Amino acid sequence: MDILMTMTGWHWFGFALILFGLELFAPAAFFLWLGVAALLVAILMFVSSLSIPVQFVLFAILSPLVMWGGRRFYNQASGCQKSNHLNQRGLEMVGLVLTLEQPITNGQSRITIGDSTWKVLGADASAGTEVKVTAVRGNALVVETLSNPLE
Secondary structure, X not given: OHHHHOOOHHHHHHHHHHHHHHHHHOOOOXXXXXXXXXXXXXXXXXXXXXXXXXXXXXXXXXXXXXXXXXXHHHHHHHOOOOOOOOOOHHHHHOOXXXXXXXXXXXXXXXXXXXXXXXXXXXXXXXOOOEXXXXXXXXXXXXXXXXXOOOO
């Protein structure tokens, strides 16, 4: 227990290295941010002398702040955007502008998007017409006509 009474910047630096090492075995970027918080406490300890309770309170405050900031920075830098449409791929297509490969007759057609074929519902339109996906009904995309090449 004497180590808790005499913690220095080197102790926090070693704790940060341990957390960085744990990140290798549990790669979820959780221990990474805790390690960064411990590293910040180590830097502050090298700059000034803080009491033991202040060190732990500082680590407790910095940990969630660094996690939040790090994840936010990572998501912006990598371009990752969280989709709220798990197992509902059609909802991700709302707003997409497409060109019909086949005409819509009797309010129905099919269109290929990527490696999938989707049922299309909308007003009758000829092939080559630009349409915008406005909604999803079951496993069909509801579209509205933007332009018609025959007009």
